[in-house]
Amino acid sequence: MADTFDNFVTARGAGLLRFAYVLCGDRHLAEDLVQEVLARLHRRWAHIEELAHPEAYVRKAVVREFLSWRRRRSNRELVAAYLPERAHDGTDPATRQAVFDELWRLLETLPRAQRAVLVLRFFEDLPDVRIAEVLGCTAVTVRVHASRGLARLRASMGPAATATNSGVSG
């Protein structure tokens, strides 16, 4: 069992850390999150490795640990300034990176459940039904979290920053 567990951590550890990092937004917390989950799963690894998709199980545990984490720094309410120069068509790399940076900062202001849904949808590319399985909720709840998270990002980015979006609200 030790060999297979070590092999899994060695082979998939970097991917898990990338996933944890975009979930929690902090390098040290991401390492702590992944270590905590893997340490707890270690003694049950013989059962976990018999699953069809052990890594999916571990990622689900990472998400659930993230959602229940008390050590994570609390979400900060953030009043974002409008960024009139951020409207872009995707062709200017500097402007595009500036928008990425702003979105990354705004993600920190979302409730954890909303952030987790957006990460699972846009980083992991999971459909809502699979996201619901990971979070242990209904697809409806997933869509509510996604809708509210996106609406909050849109509102915080300002009208000019999302001028090229065709999204609707209300």
Next chain:
Amino acid sequence: MSLDEDLRGALHSRAEEAPTGTELLAGVRRRSSRLAARRRAIATTVAVVGAVVLAAIPGLLFRPGSGPTTPSGPAEVELVRPSNVVPSFPLTATPLPGWVGVASFTYATTAQGSVEAALNYEATYPGPRDLSLLVSSLQWDVDLGNDQETSHAATVGGRDATVRVQEHGTQEYGSAVRSIAVAWQATTGEWVQVRASGPVTEAEVLQVANALTVRPMQMTAPFTFALLPRDVTLAVMNPSIMQFRTGAGLLAVALEPVTEPSGTTAVDVNGHPAAARHGSGVTELFVELGGDRMLHLTAGDGTGLAVVDLVVLAEGIALEPAAVVSPPAR
């Protein structure tokens, strides 16, 4: 570019900055060893600690049914037999399409007084579908969560309504997969929305919308309580969680997978192994129920509830058929 594309780009761009994990295995092994040592230590001391706590908490002697009101320890929060704390869902849909499946209720309020209630149906034949009836004191955001949507006007029961449709393509057996939302303001002033996704048609969704009548029905809750603080009001409910406002704080009861919380003291709740802790402004009680299920009670300091109160409350909680194990979504 769309917000979706920007968000996808931002996440993948930032993922490159994640730790590389060169020390990950060593860190996991160190932590795993510490966990094993802690489990051994807990196993050898739990009996002694449990005996001490049992002797120190008179509230543990209480059993639900011994009286309508009970003194609840040093916090002096009055625990009483609650009247119905779960409100009614204001609408009834009759008849419903044959494909709808198991239903569950969700309910949420805000400190500002707005209320959102939903009745969610899920079915898996033919193909995964779900249907939700949502009622809110505030106008719903009917954005389906994606920029690729179309919308048009409709009428529901003679009221002006908005229909939004988001196409997702087709399933392998050829059925179109889409999300559809129909929203309007009911004669009562509340905002109503019918949402469906899967291989559904707009006609099916409008059929459900037109079948709704203003007739309250009792929402099913995941838990029932023999005792609760006298002044509680339901704040949030879904099949895994009930959260109440009481005093100047929140009391939450959740059914979760078993975890190993740190910094706890062992207690006993009606013969179930349990652990309690206080810190960071909250008091928590974790009660193992078996089958990888754990009852997790959390009370903010503003509630005035102490460990002894949570133990008494936990002893009076019954799981209902609607209860579903779920991770916390705080």
